[in-house]
Amino acid sequence: MDNPNSRSSHLRRTPTLGGVSFFYTLIVALFFLRNWADNSEAMFLIPGLTILFIIGLKDDLVVLSPFSKLAAQVISVTFILNNEAFMVNSLHGFFGIYDLPILVSYLIGGFIMVTIINAYNLIDGIDGLAAIVGIVILIIYSTIFYMTQDYFYLLLSLTLNGCLIAFLKYNLSSSSEEKIFMGDTGSLIVGFIISVLTMRFLALPSEKLEDLPFIVENIPLIAIGILIVPLFDTARVFTIRLANRKSPFSADRNHTHHILIDYFNISHKKASLIIGAFNLVFVYLIIVLGSTSFNFWLVAVIVLTVIVLAYFFYRYNYSFSNLKRKIKLKRKFNDVKKRGKNILKNDKPKE
Structure with missing residues (x-):
């Protein structure tokens, strides 16, 4: 049970083990999906999922230090990076970069996955937000993997999306008897799967890239656009905490969703829908630009968006x-x- 405190956005004690259902659903689904994988990806996913499930569950019951969770994430990520399906060997001409040395590939992959897991974990602060943003991201990845005929990842995306849609009903429930949070158990698992899908997207072989509706060299920027909400919020919060000479992992109410609630006096549901809608519109814009423009204009749009958002949210006493x-x-x-x-x-x- 999560007891409300000065940082909480809820007023009553609420169960926090919604993420347990995600784990069991994914494990059962992977049993049936494993034959769709070309490189036995399911067998590499299960150890990582299990480690994060145990760490997340313990953190929901007895609070763990950020470094304990980080160590578990690194171990989980190591399993994924040892599968050739997730090795980013080339950036396909992104800013003139093509082939990557294997060591650089490991370092970039590890950094990307750990960043995404923590970024998704940090946005789980109000009712519905993590689920709605996750649903938007998974719909986009489902579409991409359908177009590239990567059916294992398509079915994995749909499975997790089903979990989040079912969970959303209870997370947004006004009844205290039905309400439940996904907790760190859920946010770590969902963040992990999204990071796996992102790595697969970045590691797609050249013969499958022809089926995508955007220029190949824009793939890294498309991935940033898909994950703009968790990445922007994490970068912003870490910057504020470091400016205050605090640990970047310290808790506060400086998140984007907290500002929408505190300063604009809107409900959790409305704040979550606004942020989810922004994510969807931004991804659509990036994909449209990515189909006709090269790196410079996409970078310009992303940088301009970040600057505008940063100014908008910083001006509210932050x-x-x-x-x-x-x-x-x-x-x-x-x-x-x-x-x-x-x-x-x-x-x-x-x-």
């Missing part, structure tokens, strides 16, 4: 200038309070 102002004001307040205590102490009549 800008660096406002943060500095708050810190200075707090220090002045503490100084005045200290002086007041000293004056009262000195003015106190002696017996």
